[in-house]
Amino acid sequence: MKELRIKCWVEDDGEKFYGPGPNELIKKIQKEGSLSRAASEMNMSYKKAWDLIQRLNQHAEKPLVILKKGGSHGGGAEVTEYAREIVAEYDQLEKEIARLIEKQNLLKVLK
Amino acid sequence: MKELRIKCWVEDDGEKFYGPGPNELIKKIQKEGSLSRAASEMNMSYKKAWDLIQRLNQHAEKPLVILKKGGSHGGGAEVTEYAREIVAEYDQLEKEIARLIEKQNLLKVLK
DNA sequence: GATCGTTATATACACGAATACATAACGCCT
DNA sequence: AGGCGTTATGTATTCGTGTATATAACGATC
Numbered sequence: 595m596k597e598l599r600i601k602c603w604v605e606d607d608g609e610k611f612y613g614p615g616p617n618e619l620i621k622k623i624q625k626e627g628s629l630s631r632a633a634s635e636m637n638m639s640y641k642k643a644w645d646l647i648q649r650l651n652q653h654a655e656k657p658l659v660i661l662k663k664g665g666s667h668g669g670g671a672e673v674t675e676y677a678r679e680i681v682a683e684y685d686q687l688e689k690e691i692a693r694l695i696e697k698q699n700l701l702k703v704l705k
Numbered sequence: 706m707k708e709l710r711i712k713c714w715v716e717d718d719g720e721k722f723y724g725p726g727p728n729e730l731i732k733k734i735q736k737e738g739s740l741s742r743a744a745s746e747m748n749m750s751y752k753k754a755w756d757l758i759q760r761l762n763q764h765a766e767k768p769l770v771i772l773k774k775g776g777s778h779g780g781g782a783e784v785t786e787y788a789r790e791i792v793a794e795y796d797q798l799e800k801e802i803a804r805l806i807e808k809q810n811l812l813k814v815l816k
Numbered sequence: 817g818a819t820c821g822t823t824a825t826a827t828a829c830a831c832g833a834a835t836a837c838a839t840a841a842c843g844c845c846t
Numbered sequence: 847a848g849g850c851g852t853t854a855t856g857t858a859t860t861c862g863t864g865t866a867t868a869t870a871a872c873g874a875t876c
Contacts, residue, residue, distance in 0.1 A: 749864090750864065750865055750866075752864085752865080752866090753863090753864065753865080773872095773873095774871070774872045774873075775871080775872030775873030775874070776872080776873050776874050776875090777873080777874045777875055778874085779872085779873085779874090780872075780873080
C-alpha cells in the first residue's frame with residue numbers, strides 16, 4: 595500500500611538540529627525525568643541522545659533540557675518552559691502538514 | 706541562520722520509492738535522453754540511478770522510464786507520458802508545501 | 817564484422833552514522 | 847565511607863549506503 599509521507603525539520607547553517615527525533619525525545623524526557631530512560635524508550639543509544647541534547651542546547655538561544663548528575667535519585671533531566679513552547683509549535687506544524695496531506699490524496703503515483 | 710525544511714516522498718509498504726531524487730532524475734533524463742548523462746549531471750553514480758529506475762518501474766503501475774541499449778546512438782532512456790504526469794503532480798505538491806512554509810516563519814526555535 | 821555509446825551487472829572499497837562497551841564523575845542518602 | 851542511579855565521555859565495532867571500477871551485452875551504422 596502506497597502512502598505520502600512528509601517530514602519537516604529545522605536547520606542551522608545547513609546542519610539539521612530539530613526534527614521529529616528531538617521532538618519526541620523531549621516529550622519522553624518530560625514524561626520520565628531521565629535522559630537514559632527516555633533514550634531507551636525510543637530504542638536510541640544513550641550517547642546519541644546525549645549528543646543530541648548538547649547540539650540542541652548549543653544551537654538554540656536558550657537551553658531546552660537541563661541535565662543534572664548526582665543527588666538522591668542519581669540525577670535527572672528537566673525540560674524547560676522554552677522547550678515546551680517549541681514542542682507545542684512543532685506539533686502544531688505537523689498537524690497542519692497532515693491536513694495538507696489529506697487534500698493531496700490525488701497523486702497518480704499513489705494508485 | 707536557521708530555516709525550516711520540508712521534504713515529502715511516497716512509500717510503498719514502508720519502502721520509499723518516489724521523492725525529490727527520483728523526481729529530479731526523471732527531469733534530467735527527459736532533458737538528456739540518457740540515463741548515464743542524467744546521473745552524472747546529478748553527481749550520482751550510474752548504478753544508483755539504474756537501481757532507482759528499476760525500483761521506480763517495478764513499484765508503479767506503469768513504467769516511468771524506458772531504457773534501450775544498442776542502436777545508432779548506443780541506446781538511451783525515454784520518459785513516458787505517465788511519468789511526466791507524476792512529475793507535474795509532484796512539482797505541484799512541492800509548490801504547495803513551499804507556500805505552507807512561508808506562513809510558518811513564526812516558530813520560536815527559528816529565532 | 818568492427819566501431820561506438822549506451823545500458824546491464826557484479827564486486828570491492830570508502831565513508832559516515834549509529835551502536836556497543838567501558839569507565840569516570842557526581843551528589844544525596846544511609 | 848559506601849552505595850546508588852544518573853549523567854559524562856571516549857573508543858572500538860558494526861552496518862548500511864554510495865562510490866569506484868571493471869566488464870559484458872546490445873544493436874544500428876558504416
